[in-house]
Amino acid sequence: xxxxxxxxxxxxxxxxxxxxxxxxxxxxxxxxxxxxxxxxxxxxxxxxxxxxxxxxxxxxxxxxxxxxxxxxxxxxxxxxxxxxxxxxxxxxxxxxxxxxxxxxxxxxxxxxxxxxxxxxxxxxxxxxxxxxxxxxxxxxxxxxxxxxxxxxxxxxxxxxxxxxxxxxxxx
Amino acid sequence: xxxxxxxxxxxxxxxxxxxxxxxxxxxxxxxxxxxxxxxxxxxxxxxxxxxxxxxxxxxxxxxxxxxxxxxxxxxxxxxxxxxxxxxxxxxxxxxxxxxxxxxxxxxxxxxxxxxxxxxxxxxxxxxxxxxxxxxxxxxxxxxxxxxxxxxxxxxxxxxxxxxxxxxxxxxxxxxxxxxxxxxxxxxxxxxxxxxxxxxxxxxxxxxxxxxxxxxxxxxxxxxxxxxxxxxxxxxxxxxxxxxxxxxxxxxxxxxxxxxxxxxxxxxxxxxxxx
Numbered sequence: 001x002x003x004x005x006x007x008x009x010x011x012x013x014x015x016x017x018x019x020x021x022x023x024x025x026x027x028x029x030x031x032x033x034x035x036x037x038x039x040x041x042x043x044x045x046x047x048x049x050x051x052x053x054x055x056x057x058x059x060x061x062x063x064x065x066x067x068x069x070x071x072x073x074x075x076x077x078x079x080x081x082x083x084x085x086x087x088x089x090x091x092x093x094x095x096x097x098x099x100x101x102x103x104x105x106x107x108x109x110x111x112x113x114x115x116x117x118x119x120x121x122x123x124x125x126x127x128x129x130x131x132x133x134x135x136x137x138x139x140x141x142x143x144x145x146x147x148x149x150x151x152x153x154x155x156x157x158x159x160x161x162x163x164x165x166x167x168x169x170x171x
Numbered sequence: 172x173x174x175x176x177x178x179x180x181x182x183x184x185x186x187x188x189x190x191x192x193x194x195x196x197x198x199x200x201x202x203x204x205x206x207x208x209x210x211x212x213x214x215x216x217x218x219x220x221x222x223x224x225x226x227x228x229x230x231x232x233x234x235x236x237x238x239x240x241x242x243x244x245x246x247x248x249x250x251x252x253x254x255x256x257x258x259x260x261x262x263x264x265x266x267x268x269x270x271x272x273x274x275x276x277x278x279x280x281x282x283x284x285x286x287x288x289x290x291x292x293x294x295x296x297x298x299x300x301x302x303x304x305x306x307x308x309x310x311x312x313x314x315x316x317x318x319x320x321x322x323x324x325x326x327x328x329x330x331x332x333x334x335x336x337x338x339x340x341x342x343x344x345x346x347x348x349x350x351x352x353x354x355x356x357x358x359x360x361x362x363x364x365x366x367x368x369x370x371x372x373x374x375x376x377x378x379x380x381x382x383x384x385x386x387x388x389x390x391x392x393x394x395x396x397x398x399x400x401x402x403x404x405x406x407x408x409x410x411x412x413x414x415x416x417x418x419x420x421x422x423x424x425x426x427x428x429x430x431x432x433x434x435x436x437x438x439x440x441x442x443x444x445x
Binding site (some may be wrong): 004005008009012016019020084094097098100101102104105115118119121125126141142144145146148149152153155156 | 176185186187188189191193196218221225226228229230231232234279318384387388391
């Protein structure tokens with residue numbers, strides 16, 4: 001399978017991860033475009049023996065972090081309904097649970113959110129996930145644990161006491 | 172963060188260990204110990220179940236993104252595509268949703284339906300000639316070609332069969348817009364997936380009895396074949412026009428018969444219109 005074809009296979013995965021990170025489909029597509037453009041430019045750096053998924057996701061994550069730090073105006077404005085503007089064939093209760101999960105996600109620090117989303121959505125091993133995020137496995141474990149606990153506690157918290165993330169958007 | 176216990180306590184299971192256990196990432200000896208604790212203390216199991224349930228909700232919320240239903244992605248902006256690599260990137264980007272035909276083209280969904288109707292017709296009819304062999308290197312056996320009238324537009328249909336006996340049809344039409352769009356547009360909500368792209372002065376639409384990813388790969392390979400100067404033997408075979416050898420895939424508009432000399436033009440259309 002050619003390099004381009006392998007990249008093509010990863011695009012849906014990259015888009016989902018980018019959408020979850022950015023909270024905004026438009027920003028996510030920009031991020032994926034940047035990632036693919038860079039991947040093709042840096043193609044000579046990729047070793048066929050390595051895993052293309054790790055390489056691409058690491059690139060995507062670094063771009064995301066760089067954009068957050070170097071261009072504050074491009075920081076995402078967390079959307080509590082990210083992903084939910086798509087058709088979701090689910091009952092109301094399920095829909096609410098999905099929305100709550102996304103809202104809770106916005107409470108997490110970027111690093112924890114990136115770790116949790118990567119493991120939950122893409123299911124890499126800890127070693128691969130740590131490599132993608134550029135941290136040690138121990139750090140990854142810690143971030144995952146804290147992220148999960150925050151989400152769990154947020155879920156158990158009565159609705160009235162949850163932080164109103166949907167009101168965070170500022171124009 | 173509150174731990175469930177510490178290593179000196181009787182129930183030495185930490186949050187981190189539970190989290191790693193949920194991912195199957197604990198060393199076996201430690202996983203056995205945690206499993207024993209979970210059996211003895213249902214609240215540990217509840218906690219893992221809560222993790223998984225939360226992540227399952229995230230998965231469901233984001234699954235539509237994965238399943239490709241982006242309603243619209245704008246064409247790449249010029250500033251972002253300064254190099255030839257940009258074209259490849261654009262070609263790689265599989266976008267979902269509608270086929271964005273612009274200018275005087277008919278409504279995208281309706282046009283896609285018309286193409287699908289044409290695709291469902293029997294492959295061979297009287298007066299048809301052999302389809303071009305331009306894509307023979309892709310393992311595609313040409314079956315037929317004919318000219319159609321769809322939505323008031325003249326369209327060339329080229330039918331192929333792959334090694335697995337799957338049918339494919341490539342539809343080629345003149346572009347009615349000067350807007351450059353180097354993207355692949357995918358429509359997956361039809362009974363058969365479609366992939367559309369623009370190249371030179373043409374628009375192409377590929378339909379096939381294939382998985383969407385496979386169809387997209389084939390479309391990418393076709394795009395490369397069309398943009399590449401044809402080898403001498405293939406120049407004698409009529410086929411999708413594509414840009415001339417000196418052109419680029421999404422460069423200046425190209426005459427329909429570019430790349431073929433008058434002597435190598437396709438036989439006159441037989442008028443087997445739909």
